[in-house]
Amino acid sequence: MPRQELEYPNEPYSTVKRLSARGRYSLKTIHQIVNSSHMLHVSFNSSDSPFPAILPMIGQMGSFDRPSADLDDVLELYLHGYVSSRIINLTRATPSDPSTPKGLPLSVAASHVDGLVLALTPNSHSLNYRSAVLFGHATLVTDVAEKLYAMELITNAIVPDRWRHTRVPPNAAEMQSTSVLRMRIATGSAKIRTGAPHDERGDIEDEELLERVWTGVVPMYQVFGEPVSGPYNKVEGVPGYLGEYAREANADSKRAAEEALVEEAPKKGSGAE
Amino acid sequence: MPRQELEYPNEPYSTVKRLSARGRYSLKTIHQIVNSSHMLHVSFNSSDSPFPAILPMIGQMGSFDRPSADLDDVLELYLHGYVSSRIINLTRATPSDPSTPKGLPLSVAASHVDGLVLALTPNSHSLNYRSAVLFGHATLVTDVAEKLYAMELITNAIVPDRWRHTRVPPNAAEMQSTSVLRMRIATGSAKIRTGAPHDERGDIEDEELLERVWTGVVPMYQVFGEPVSGPYNKVEGVPGYLGEYAREANADSKRAAEEALVEEAPKKGSGAE
Numbered sequence: 238m239p240r241q242e243l244e245y246p247n248e249p250y251s252t253v254k255r256l257s258a259r260g261r262y263s264l265k266t267i268h269q270i271v272n273s274s275h276m277l278h279v280s281f282n283s284s285d286s287p288f289p290a291i292l293p294m295i296g297q298m299g300s301f302d303r304p305s306a307d308l309d310d311v312l313e314l315y316l317h318g319y320v321s322s323r324i325i326n327l328t329r330a331t332p333s334d335p336s337t338p339k340g341l342p343l344s345v346a347a348s349h350v351d352g353l354v355l356a357l358t359p360n361s362h363s364l365n366y367r368s369a370v371l372f373g374h375a376t377l378v379t380d381v382a383e384k385l386y387a388m389e390l391i392t393n394a395i396v397p398d399r400w401r402h403t404r405v406p407p408n409a410a411e412m413q414s415t416s417v418l419r420m421r422i423a424t425g426s427a428k429i430r431t432g433a434p435h436d437e438r439g440d441i442e443d444e445e446l447l448e449r450v451w452t453g454v455v456p457m458y459q460v461f462g463e464p465v466s467g468p469y470n471k472v473e474g475v476p477g478y479l480g481e482y483a484r485e486a487n488a489d490s491k492r493a494a495e496e497a498l499v500e501e502a503p504k505k506g507s508g509a510e
Numbered sequence: 511m512p513r514q515e516l517e518y519p520n521e522p523y524s525t526v527k528r529l530s531a532r533g534r535y536s537l538k539t540i541h542q543i544v545n546s547s548h549m550l551h552v553s554f555n556s557s558d559s560p561f562p563a564i565l566p567m568i569g570q571m572g573s574f575d576r577p578s579a580d581l582d583d584v585l586e587l588y589l590h591g592y593v594s595s596r597i598i599n600l601t602r603a604t605p606s607d608p609s610t611p612k613g614l615p616l617s618v619a620a621s622h623v624d625g626l627v628l629a630l631t632p633n634s635h636s637l638n639y640r641s642a643v644l645f646g647h648a649t650l651v652t653d654v655a656e657k658l659y660a661m662e663l664i665t666n667a668i669v670p671d672r673w674r675h676t677r678v679p680p681n682a683a684e685m686q687s688t689s690v691l692r693m694r695i696a697t698g699s700a701k702i703r704t705g706a707p708h709d710e711r712g713d714i715e716d717e718e719l720l721e722r723v724w725t726g727v728v729p730m731y732q733v734f735g736e737p738v739s740g741p742y743n744k745v746e747g748v749p750g751y752l753g754e755y756a757r758e759a760n761a762d763s764k765r766a767a768e769e770a771l772v773e774e775a776p777k778k779g780s781g782a783e
Contacts, residue, residue, distance in 0.1 A: 249558060249559070250556075250558065250559035250560075250561060250563065254594060255594055275623045275626075275637065275730070276621050276623050276637065276639065276641075278551040278553075278564065278619050278621070280551075280553040280562045280564045280617070281562065282555065282562055283523075285522060285523065286522070286523035287523075287610070287615050288523060288615045288616070288617045288645040288696075289553045289554065289555060289562040289615075289617050290523065290617065291551065291553045291564070291617040291618070291619045291643055292619070292641075292643065293619065293621045293639065293641045295637070321527060321528055337560070342560050342561045342562075343561070344553070344561045344562050344563065344564040345564070346551050346564045346565070346566065348549050348551070348566045350548045350549050350732075353548075353668055353669065353734075355668070355669065355672065355737075355752075356676070357676060357677050358676055358677045358678075358680065358684065359661055359662075359665040359672075359673060359676055359678060359680060360661075360680055360684045360687070360688060362665060362668055362672075362676075364548065364549065364568070366549065366566065368549075368565075368566045370564055370565065372560075372561040388632055389632075392632040392635060395626055395628070395635055396626065396628065396728075399628065399632075399635075400632060402722075402723060402724075403629070403630060403631055403632055403635075403723055404630050404631045404713060404716070404719050404723065405631075405632065407631065407632060407633055411631065411633045414633070415633060423561075433740035433741055434740050436742070440677060441742050443677070446677050447742060447743075447744040447745075448744050448745065449675075449745070450675060450676055450677065450745065451675075451737075451739065451743060451745040451748065451749045451752060452739065452740045452742065452743045452745075453737055453738050453739035453740040453743050454737070454738050454740065455669075455734050455735070455737045455738075455752070455756060456734065456735035456736075456738065457548070457732055457733070457734055457735070458732070458733060458735065459623075459730055459731070459732050459733075460730070460731060460732075460733055461626075461728050461729065461730055462728070462729035462730070462731065462764065462767060462768070463729075464628075464724075464726055464727070464728045465726050465727050465728075465729065465771055466724065466725065466726035467706035467707050467725040467726040467727065468706055469709070469714050469720060469725065470720075470724060470725045470726050471720040471721050472720075472721065472722070472723065472724040472725075475724065476724050479628075479724065479728070483728060491735065494735060495735070498738055
C-alpha cells in the first residue's frame with residue numbers, strides 16, 4: 238500500500254489563492270525547494286520598526302530527534318547566519334497568549350527561477366519558478382548536541398560531505414559565538430509554474446501577431462564555475478567530493494530548468510496563465 | 511566637481527549592524543541589486559495573520575515623473591505579480607497616525623549569490639553575495655499613463671526592448687485586470703561580501719590542517735539556456751534582441767561572480783569574516 242503523502246494544513250494566510258492550480262502543499266515538494274536554496278529570505282516583526290524585517294539567511298530542514306528522516310517527513314528548519322541580538326531577544330519573548338507557541342513568529346521564503354516565459358502580450362509574460370513559504374516559531378538552539386547537529390547539517394548543505402573535510406569539532410569559542418535558530422513549522426505552501434506561454438485565444442488567432450512576436454521560454458539556472466583556491470590554500474587541485482558536487486549540481490540545475498519547460502498537470506482546481 | 515553620491519538615511523531598522531563594513535547605503539548600489547533581480551521577496555503585515563506575509567513578486571525601480579532618471583537618482587519601486595485583493599485592500603487603508611505616509615508598509619529584499627566561500631572551519635564558511643533591502647509604503651497605481659509606464663518598465667526588465675516587440679498597448683480588459691503597486695522608498699541598505707575565505711590565525715598557522723583542507727571560493731552565477739519556442743510560435747529562429755540579451759546577460763553574470771572573488775576594500779568601520 239503506498240504511503241499517504243503528507244501535506245501542510247491550509248491556513249487562510251498560507252493558501253495559494255490566485256492561480257490556485259499552481260499551489261502545492263506536500264511536505265516533500267516544499268522541503269525540496271527550501272533545502273536546495275543557497276539563500277532563504279526570513280521575515281519577522283519587531284516593535285521598534287514600522288516595517289517587517291526581511292533578511293537573507295542560510296538554513297536547512299532536518300530532524301534532530303530522527304536524523305534519518307526523509308524530505309517528506311515532519312522536519313524543522315535550522316537557520317544560521319546573521320542572527321542579531323535583536324532576533325535572539327525576540328525569540329526569548331514569552332507570548333502574552335499562552336495558547337500561542339513559544340518563539341518568534343517567522344516567515345521564510347525560498348524561490349528558484351527556472352525560466353523567462355515570453356508571450357504575445359506583456360500581460361501574459363511570466364516566469365517559470367518554484368517558490369515555497371514556511372510559517373512557524375523560532376527559538377534559539379541551546380542544547381550542544383542539537384547545535385552541532387544543525388551546524389553539520391548546514392555545512393554539508395553548502396557542499397555535501399564538507400563537514401568532515403574541515404577542522405571539527407568547533408572549539409568552545411566557536412560554539413559560543415555561533416547562534417542557530419530552530420523554527421517549528423506551523424504550515425507552509427509552494428507555488429510552481431511550468432510550461433510554455435499561455436495567451437488569450439484572440440491573440441493566438443491573430444496571424445499577423447504570430448508572425449511578428451517570438452513566443453517561448455528562455456530556461457534559466459544557476460551554475461558553479463571552476464573553484465578558485467584562496468591565498469593560504471595548500472591543497473593541490475580540487476578535492477574529489479567538491480569537483481563532483483559542482484559537476485552534479487550544474488547538471489541538476491540545468492535539468493530542473495529543462496523539466497520546467499514541460500507543463501505539469503494541475504493537481505486540482507483551475508487557473509492557468 | 512564630482513557629484514555627491516546619494517545615500518539612504520540610516521534608520522535603526524535599516525542599518526547593517528553585524529559585520530558593518532559590508533553595509534552599503536548608496537542608492538546606486540541598492541538600485542542595481544534590485545533591478546538586476548528576476549524575483550524580489552516582498553513582506554508586509556495583515557491583521558488576519560500571526561505571521562508577516564512573504565511572497566515573490568517581480569518589480570523594477572524607475573521614475574514616472576522623470577523617466578530619464580539614472581540608477582543613482584531617487585526612484586520608486588513598481589511591483590507587479592500576484593497582487594491579491596488582500597494587498598490591494600491593505601494599500602487603501604488610511605493610517606491612524608496622520609504623520610505616517612499613506613500606503614501599506616512594505617519590505618522588499620533582493621539577493622544574488624556570487625559564490626560558496628569554503629574555509630578551514632565550518633564557522634568561517636560563508637557566501638559571496640549582494641543583498642539589498644528596501645522599506646517603504648505601497649499604493650495602487652490608478653493613473654493610466656503611470657500604469658502603462660510601469661508595465662513597459664517591468665516588461666523590458668524581463669528582456670530589454672521586449673515591450674515594443676509584443677502586442678501593445680494593452681487593451682481595456684488587460685489594463686483593468688493588471689494591478690501595479692508603487693512603493694515610495696523610506697530607506698534601504700545593502701550588504702555585500704566579496705573575496706576569499708578568512709580563517710582565524712590559529713587555524714591558518716596549523717600546517718597539518720592547511721595540507722588537508724581545500725580553501726577557496728566556488729563562483730556561482732545564473733545563466734540562460736537556449737530559448738525554446740512555444741507551441742504556437744511562428745517566428746523562425748531567435749530574434750536578435752533576445753539572443754543578444756541572453757548572451758550579454760550570461761557574460762555579465764559570470765563576470766559578477768568573478769569580480770566577487772576579489773575582496774572589495776571596506777568603505778568604513780570594521781568587520782571581516
